[in-house]
Amino acid sequence: MRNLVNFIVKNIHWLLFFVLLSISVLLINQNNQFQRSKYLSAARELTGNIHSVTNELHSYLNLKTENEALTAKISKLETEVFFYQRLLDTMKDSTQTTSLVLEANSELIYRFLPAKIVNNSVSNIENYMTLNKGSDDGIQADMGVLTGRGAVAGVVVLTSPHFSEVISVLNPKFKLSCKIKKNNYIGPLVWDGKDSRYTYLTELPRHVDFAIGDTIVTSGYSAIFPAGIPVGSIVSAKKQRDDNYTSIKVKLYADLNKLNDVVIVQNSYQQEQQDLQNNTIRP
Amino acid sequence: MLRSGIGLILLFIALVFLQVSLFDKIHIFGYATPMLSIYFIIKMPGQTNQNQVLLVSAFLGLCIDIFTGILGINMLACVVTAFNRPFFLKLFAPKDTHGAYTPSFFSFGNVMFIQFAVWMTLLHHILVFAIESFSLFDPLGLFIRIVSSVTLTVLLIAACESFHFDFGK
Numbered sequence: 001m002r003n004l005v006n007f008i009v010k011n012i013h014w015l016l017f018f019v020l021l022s023i024s025v026l027l028i029n030q031n032n033q034f035q036r037s038k039y040l041s042a043a044r045e046l047t048g049n050i051h052s053v054t055n056e057l058h059s060y061l062n063l064k065t066e067n068e069a070l071t072a073k074i075s076k077l078e079t080e081v082f083f084y085q086r087l088l089d090t091m092k093d094s095t096q097t098t099s100l101v102l103e104a105n106s107e108l109i110y111r112f113l114p115a116k117i118v119n120n121s122v123s124n125i126e127n128y129m130t131l132n133k134g135s136d137d138g139i140q141a142d143m144g145v146l147t148g149r150g151a152v153a154g155v156v157v158l159t160s161p162h163f164s165e166v167i168s169v170l171n172p173k174f175k176l177s178c179k180i181k182k183n184n185y186i187g188p189l190v191w192d193g194k195d196s197r198y199t200y201l202t203e204l205p206r207h208v209d210f211a212i213g214d215t216i217v218t219s220g221y222s223a224i225f226p227a228g229i230p231v232g233s234i235v236s237a238k239k240q241r242d243d244n245y246t247s248i249k250v251k252l253y254a255d256l257n258k259l260n261d262v263v264i265v266q267n268s269y270q271q272e273q274q275d276l277q278n279n280t281i282r283p
Numbered sequence: 284m285l286r287s288g289i290g291l292i293l294l295f296i297a298l299v300f301l302q303v304s305l306f307d308k309i310h311i312f313g314y315a316t317p318m319l320s321i322y323f324i325i326k327m328p329g330q331t332n333q334n335q336v337l338l339v340s341a342f343l344g345l346c347i348d349i350f351t352g353i354l355g356i357n358m359l360a361c362v363v364t365a366f367n368r369p370f371f372l373k374l375f376a377p378k379d380t381h382g383a384y385t386p387s388f389f390s391f392g393n394v395m396f397i398q399f400a401v402w403m404t405l406l407h408h409i410l411v412f413a414i415e416s417f418s419l420f421d422p423l424g425l426f427i428r429i430v431s432s433v434t435l436t437v438l439l440i441a442a443c444e445s446f447h448f449d450f451g452k
Contacts, residue, residue: 013333013366020341020362027348027355028414 092261110226111266113137115145118163122196122256127168129154131262134162142274144225144265151253152176152231153262155224164264169231170196170256177222178231180208181215189216189231189250196256198235201248208246210234216250223273225265291327295343298323303350314424315431319439320347320357321407324365325400328385329372340365353415360410364403375399388444397441404436405429 008015029039059066093114115137119130133139143156145166155174158165167174170191178201179186187203201216214234220227232250267273298320306317324340344361348354375395376384384390386399408429416425 013337016334016337017362017366020337021359024341024344024355024359024362027358029355031354 111268112146113139113264113266115139115164115262115264117260117262120168120256120259122168122170125171125193126173127170127196127256128157129166129168129256129259129262131156131164131166131264132162133264134164135159136161138266139164139264142224142270143267144229146225146229146263146265147254147259148261148263149253150229150263152218152225152229153254153256153259156264166262168256169199169252169254176225176231177219178216179219180204180210180234181217181228183209185210186219186221197251199232199250199252200238201234201250202245204246204248206244206246210237210248212236216248223267223270226267291323294326295323295339299343299346299350302347307351311431311435314428315435316428317432317435317439318357318404318408318411319436319443320344320361321364321404321436322440322443324361324368324407325386325403325440327368329376329380330383333369336365336368337362356411356414359414360407363410364407367406368403371399371402374402396444397437400437400440401433404433404440408433408436 113133115131115133117129118132121127121129129145131139131145139156139159141156141159144152145154145156147153152169154166154168154171155176156164157167169176169189172191172193174189174191176189177186178189180201185204185208187201189199189201191199212234216231216234218225218227218229218231230253232252232254235249235251238247238249302318302320306319310316320343323343324336327336327339340361341358344356344358345354347357351357372386375391375398376386377391377395380390386396388396390396391399412425412429412432
């Protein structure tokens with residue numbers, strides 16, 4: 001015991017040294033911002049490095065389970081994407097038809113079926129489209145075809161069980177009874193086979209009053225389309241050779257170059273109307 | 284004893300005053316700064332109690348620190364140097380005197396005293412500059428500063444020593 005005390009007394013300068021040393025270190029740390037920040041940042045860098053190394057090791061060990069989890073997640077998400085894609089398609093179909101259904105609500109004889117174009121041409125003289133719905137879906141010849149936005153695109157001419165052939169508005173054989181919305185003057189709409197953006201409203205009386213930009217709509221006489229379906233707007237007038245009739249250049253609302261989704265118009269009473277018209281003995 | 288005490292106190296005050304007012308302002312070529320305060324630690328008599336050496340050195344460093352405004356640096360360097368003083372004394376002091384000396388050219392011999400002074404100064408300066416920069420940002424600059432400052436300080440110590448002040452007697 002005495003030896004221990006002796007030892008401590010003999011080496012008291014060590015204790016004193018460490019006390020003084022710690023006092024000076026404390027003073028440096030307390031009073032010198034630069035040294036203090038250096039010390040702190042060095043300490044933080046050290047601990048940060050250690051942490052990152054252990055972290056990396058850890059992540060390597062977990063890589064396999066991580067991969068499995070990721071794959072599971074990806075497949076789940078893909079399923080979800082597929083599900084929503086289908087949902088979106090269905091919704092798109094219904095929204096395309098909704099406005100038309102609402103418009104035609106007063107005349108419930110018309111029904112609307114969404115369809116997709118599987119084949120389309122605009123550059124030939126006689127243009128036809130093919131749709132992915134056929135007689136199995138209730139499609140028949142002489143049904144009208146509208147674009148997704150509700151402008152006239154064509155008329156069904158032929159059906160198979162799953163497909164239907166549509167004569168496009170861009171076909172000289174296609175004649176549709178149309179009228180100027182403003183004053184109800186009626187004439188057939190005919191394409192001249194040149195520009196896919198424009199068609200002509202022909203056989204209008206010379207005295208017809210119209211302005212550039214007036215809207216052309218369907219007349220509803222043919223029982224294919226309801227009355228008032230927009231077709232295009234007037235661009236300019238062109239006099240015909242005999243001068244008794246006026247022909248109007250019409251810009252089509254339907255851009256058939258980039259048409260993808262269409263709506264087929266079903267008229268429940270079409271057959272009845274046509275039968276009646278055909279059976280009437282004309283004087 | 285009384286004389287030597289008064290002499291040491293005078294030396295202490297003179298060194299602190301010189302260090303603070305003169306030597307700290309000197310930066311030869313932007314590097315060399317003499318720190319003659321180490322002279323006091325060198326010049327303490329060989330018989331002095333190690334605790335006293337430590338306390339006085341700490342006080343010396345603290346005084347200089349207070350004046351230079353960077354607390355703790357000189358104090359730490361002085362304390363560490365004072366703590367290592369006995370080992371250097373053992374290396375360079377004459378063996379047969381049993382500590383009854385004051386380190387000087389006369390008592391040690393020129394070569395031994397200069398070596399003693401160089402080692403003490405080197406230790407002190409390394410500590411001061413290392414803590415001051417506290418990084419290895421510019422190791423070459425740090426090295427040049429230490430070497431040039433040690434050279435300058437040792438030259439000043441030799442100059443002082445050549446006046447033959449003997450505070451121990």
